[in-house]
Amino acid sequence: MKLEIKHIQKSYAQTMVLNECSFTLTPGVYGLLGANGAGKSTLFKIICGLTKADSGNIYYNGNAISESQNKFNPILGFLPQKIAFYPEFTGLDFLLYIATLKGIDRQSAKEKCLALLTTVGLIDVQHKKIRKYSGGMQQRLGIAQAMLNDPEILILDEPTVGLNPKERVKFRNLISSFSDEKIVILSTHIVSDVEYIADEILILQKGGIQDSGTPPELVQKIAEQVWECSVPHDLVAKLLATYTISNQKHEKNNVILRIIAEKKPLENAVQVTPTLEDLYLYYFREAVHYD
């Protein structure tokens, strides 16, 4: 199973969003990391045939999907960033409706919907109207609809938005159990969500995949560039303006700063083991603001 994204180009008016974007996915879980506006949703919509690329193509097992989107759709599951629910539908009715749209036969549809509602922890509220669901419940229903056709390729745009910590853990387990022999690609701003489940991280920046690798491989790139040091409170503002700071812990008399820098930033700085969170800051420092 192979999904190849080749030379995708996409602009909106004068803004180039994707520029010669190319990468290949085989079965596994991929975390797509990118700053706001990097083009993650655009890329997903192009793969799903909801937005047209200006040029380039996508191949599934060697076949260009633009020429056979209808054949490709049944093996695809997609959770868009903003899903349009019918608020007066119940959770079960909504899934049955999506099952009809996906062409799942009526007999197995109900069975599948109930099984998925159980998996995402909504079975007890299956007859409740969606407008009464919390944000996290709606998100879980969105994840369920994406999985309804047991897709070979599952694309989830910010799937963990609105989930509480307990739901996040459940989500990770759900993806791990689902991902066998499948391609799962998810975007998120919450680095810890992909740190544990993604086999590979893809860094989307400047219109293309700038870097990719397992979390330990990627983190290795900044192995000697993460420092911790204790500084007085009145020095923090100046250091924030000078360095990329991935964390600050305020203590009674001082502040412990975690600084990403090629050279030792302060006399008392000690090198520490980098995390994926540090790496995110390293790549997207220009896009991160503290104001």
Ligand SMILES: Nc1ncnc2c1ncn2[C@@H]1O[C@H](COP(=O)(O)OP(=O)(O)OP(=O)(O)O)[C@@H](O)[C@H]1O
């Ligand atoms: N339909 C559209 N018309 C014009 N510009 C668009 C359209 N869709 C997206 N854009 C712009 O393209 C860029 C990429 O947007 P996209 O939503 O793909 O990024 P993203 O990485 O998913 O961002 P976020 O993490 O904020 O959701 C942004 O500058 C956005 O404003």
